[in-house]
Amino acid sequence: MRGKTISDLKVGDYAEHSKTISESDVYMFAGVTGDFNPAHLNAQAAAHTMFKERIAHGMLSAGLISAVLGMQLPGPGAIYLSQTLKFLAPVMFGDTITARAEVTERNVDRNRITLKTTCVNQTGKVVVDGEAVIMPPK
Amino acid sequence: MRGKTISDLKVGDYAEHSKTISESDVYMFAGVTGDFNPAHLNAQAAAHTMFKERIAHGMLSAGLISAVLGMQLPGPGAIYLSQTLKFLAPVMFGDTITARAEVTERNVDRNRITLKTTCVNQTGKVVVDGEAVIMPPK
């Protein structure tokens, strides 16, 4: 239950976490956060948007990034300091999203690592891009 | 169901969205994202962390920011371009979190607004701080 310490980690290490995003995921995410934006929950309204159908919340994909960091790299015991997110493309219901985190910097003195974090769909398109800073467990 | 256009918006406009974060919110967020980090779901393991008890996922608070942007400011029809997040303090089960978004910049030519986004707990402590860039509906 203890994740990797900074001495276990090196630049280039990566981990992934994948899930097909279902309608029920989007509806439960809306229920928890209160983000009832019709773009996500209203098929009639969404038909008139540029995406033509309901799309998942961008922050739901960000949640998959949180999962890969908290479960695998560095895993339990890490402290999540910051995250940047660019929402580059929509996630449609039924898309399979793979969140990937890769160590890009390592600061042993301050016990911090920086990771490139991306979410990619089943066609290889990057839907979310950004960077996380984490304090690994000691 | 149509949000505010850029001509409806000015620097200093703000909106808020509040919720008391329950154990079930955290559990459902874990269920949707796959983030089963014991810091969130395992009371025994969490007792040995610096926070002494289970805490909410930082990205759950970020979901409240998404809600305030997508529901109110600018509201439906906006395109969420980017978000930065600094996780400054833990959210305990039972904390009441208020997400607040305030317009700090307005670029009419490119149809973009920048908002300062914060999540504050019931004691006034800032738990998440950051910035969103949004394309309001036309």
Place this chain on the structure above:
Amino acid sequence: MRGKTISDLKVGDYAEHSKTISESDVYMFAGVTGDFNPAHLNAQAAAHTMFKERIAHGMLSAGLISAVLGMQLPGPGAIYLSQTLKFLAPVMFGDTITARAEVTERNVDRNRITLKTTCVNQTGKVVVDGEAVIMPPK
């Protein structure tokens, strides 16, 4: 709200409980248990398995057996002592599963009954087979 006592029960008594298993059932089951096996939640990965698509967790069907025992035969007040399960065929999203429990043995002295427990899909195929031992309410 009180189930059948052993004197109400005889060998050959049976009860059934049916449900069409939805994607959201599988996703919520994964969310509760933490079983994010890609066979259940990742359509891309599942396409490369022998089943060609996502399948339900075997233990979800077992949950329908628990329902028929706890709700009907013998019903509330019973103590569930043991269960054996053979997973004989996959359950696809949209399959309608009928859990059936039939009393096969009755031990009045020890207040125990044994039931043959099966889950059958809409084509009559047995997907789960096994045996439960229960202590009926007094």
Place this chain on the structure above:
Amino acid sequence: MRGKTISDLKVGDYAEHSKTISESDVYMFAGVTGDFNPAHLNAQAAAHTMFKERIAHGMLSAGLISAVLGMQLPGPGAIYLSQTLKFLAPVMFGDTITARAEVTERNVDRNRITLKTTCVNQTGKVVVDGEAVIMPPK
């Protein structure tokens, strides 16, 4: 995303998966399976049982066993052939359950492993005991 093959596995290998079982877990499990036994969902009725309060479904703990098998040992790509379960003690809301699977037999010719599977609460008490038979991925 590929689990361990039989050549990666040896007798004595084990893995664990832990979670504090919440009221919301039990309620969602009930909603998915239809097991609305008052022992799990009715605090008034449960007060008159031998356990004096609502308890979790035994099959929910079994779901944690499924998670450890499907996620870790052997992990993705395994085929779950059978499971035996003895329900030895109740799981109360708020209990932290650790599912553990340990390889006890290995049949290379038939590509099958047998695992001792237990669920233990935070006091070390075994609440579920049993055995799984699995076909690891090739």
